[in-house]
Structure formats: structure tokens, C-alpha cells
Amino acid sequence: MRVDIVSIFPEYFAPLDLSLIGRAREQGLLRLAVHDLRDWTHDVHRTVDDTPYGGGPGMVMRPEPWGEALDALAPDELAPDGLTLPRLLVPSPAGAPFTQALAHELAAESHLLFACGRYEGIDQRVLDHAATRLKVTEVSLGDYVLFGGEVAVLVILEAVTRLLPGVLGNAGSLDDESHAHGLLEAPMYTKPASWRGHEVPDVLRSGDHGRIARWRRDEALTRTARRRPDMIAALSPEILDKRDVAA
Numbered sequence: 001m002r003v004d005i006v007s008i009f010p011e012y013f014a015p016l017d018l019s020l021i022g023r024a025r026e027q028g029l030l031r032l033a034v035h036d037l038r039d040w041t042h043d044v045h046r047t048v049d050d051t052p053y054g055g056g057p058g059m060v061m062r063p064e065p066w067g068e069a070l071d072a073l074a075p076d077e078l079a080p081d082g083l084t085l086p087r088l089l090v091p092s093p094a095g096a097p098f099t100q101a102l103a104h105e106l107a108a109e110s111h112l113l114f115a116c117g118r119y120e121g122i123d124q125r126v127l128d129h130a131a132t133r134l135k136v137t138e139v140s141l142g143d144y145v146l147f148g149g150e151v152a153v154l155v156i157l158e159a160v161t162r163l164l165p166g167v168l169g170n171a172g173s174l175d176d177e178s179h180a181h182g183l184l185e186a187p188m189y190t191k192p193a194s195w196r197g198h199e200v201p202d203v204l205r206s207g208d209h210g211r212i213a214r215w216r217r218d219e220a221l222t223r224t225a226r227r228r229p230d231m232i233a234a235l236s237p238e239i240l241d242k243r244d245v246a247a
């Protein structure tokens with residue numbers, strides 16, 4: 001997967017050299033490039049913002065630098081290095097909720113292009129024009145307000161990269177994690193068996209894999225019902241009716 005990120009704070013993405021994302025890049029599973037939007041300005045002050053039409057507080061990101069950046073990073077013709085037309089992701093509090101389902105959808109793309117807004121946001125015409133030739137998705141992390149899109153890109157990129165084949169050593173670890181099947185994950189334990197008077201549930205030490213799987217499924221259902229009743233309502237019937245969870 002190729003990923004391009006455009007931001008006025010490219011240094012925000014230094015953490016992408018670390019951990020599993022850094023290793024995915026070394027393994028060639030992820031080709032990532034971060035670009036400074038100001039490289040597409042032409043004035044001495046490298047201006048990227050201006051006052052909003054219609055008045056109001058703050059500044060809006062100018063369309064010209066964004067237009068040139070997207071032209072350069074999403075060229076109409078197939079570039080010599082195999083650049084395909086990317087899917088444009090624009091973090092925004094007005095975007096569609098970012099979910100595990102969307103993470104899986106994005107993990108299937110060959111080229112993602114992230115546009116990180118700041119100030120009051122990006123001039124709407126940038127997105128409207130991009131949509132004439134790219135798939136554009138405005139996406140939101142949640143119902144709260146951040147300073148800009150960079151944090152959202154870090155979150156989205158981590159959620160997507162871990163789904164790429166070969167990134168997680170034990171792909172099985174994706175199977176029962178929270179949100180993998182519409183449920184929260186069951187509680188997890190490790191040694192010692194007894195810690196400050198708290199014991200590991202006996203079933204997990206029984207060696208009976210069928211019982212353990214059923215216990216984990218029941219715990220996941222109980223935890224989800226208590227903490228996220230909205231997820232229970234959205235469960236597919238087969239998950240609720242699943243009788244034998246043993247493999």
C-alpha cells in the first residue's frame with residue numbers, strides 16, 4: 001500500500017518511523033511519504049490560509065496550494081512509478097464516523113492520500129473539485145473537536161496498517177479483538193495465576209478449549225451489553241445465535 005500525507009506540520013508524523021508501522025515500511029508492506037503543503041505555495045510567506053467569506057472567526061485553508069498538491073500527488077495519468085489514483089481521505093469533525101469496517105475497506109485500497117486540514121478547515125471547493133476525479137471520504141474520529149487532522153491520520157493509519165497482510169506476526173490476533181465481530185473483546189489475563197488476591201478465572205486454566213471459547217464469547221457479549229448496548233442492537237443474528245463457538 002502507498003500512502004501520501006499532506007500537512008503543514010509534517011513533523012507530526014515522525015512516530016510513523018516507529019513500531020509496527022516503521023517495520024511495515026522497512027518490509028515494503030507500506031510505502032509512506034509525508035508532504036508539506038507549503039511546498040505548493042509561491043509567496044514569500046508561504047501562505048496557506050485566509051479570512052473566511054461570510055465572516056466569522058478564524059482562518060480557512062486556501063484552495064490554490066491544496067489544488068496543486070493534489071494534482072501532484074494524484075496525477076491523472078498513471079505515473080512511471082506505478083502511482084495509482086488514490087482514495088482521498090479528509091479528516092473532519094463533519095465526516096463519517098471512522099469504524100473498523102471502514103478500516104478494512106481502506107486496507108483494501110492500493111493508494112491512500114490524506115489531506116490534513118487546520119484552522120477552520122479546508123476551502124470546500126478543494127474537496128468538490130477532487131471529487132470530480134477521485135473518491136473522496138470525509139472521516140471523523142468521533143464527536144469531539146481537535147485542532148486539526150494530523151491526529152486523526154495517525155489513528156486511521158495505525159488501524160489500517162495493522163490489517164495489511166504480513167504486518168501483524170500472528171494474524172489470528174485480529175480474530176477476536178474488539179469490534180472484529182461487532183463485539184468488545186473478552187477480558188485477558190496472564191501469569192501469575194494469583195496477584196494481590198485477584199485470581200485468573202479457573203476456566204482459562206482448564207485446558208478445555210471449547211469451554212474457554214464459550215466463556216470468552218459470553219464475557220464479550222456481557223461486556224458489550226453493559227458498555228455498548230448500541231453494538232448489541234447492530235449484531236448480526238448468527239453472532240447472537242452462535243451455539244458452539246469452539247473451533
Ligand SMILES: CN1CCCC[C@@H]1Cn1ccc2ccc(-c3n[nH]c(N)c3C#N)cc21
Pocket residue numbers: 091092093095116117118119120121122139140141142143144145146147148149150152
Ligand atoms: C477547531 N476548528 C474549528 C471547527 C472545525 C474544526 C477545526 C479544527 N480542524 C481543522 C481541521 C480538522 C480536521 C479534523 C478535526 C477533527 N475534530 N474532531 C474530529 N473527530 C476530527 C477528525 N477527524 C478538526 C479539524
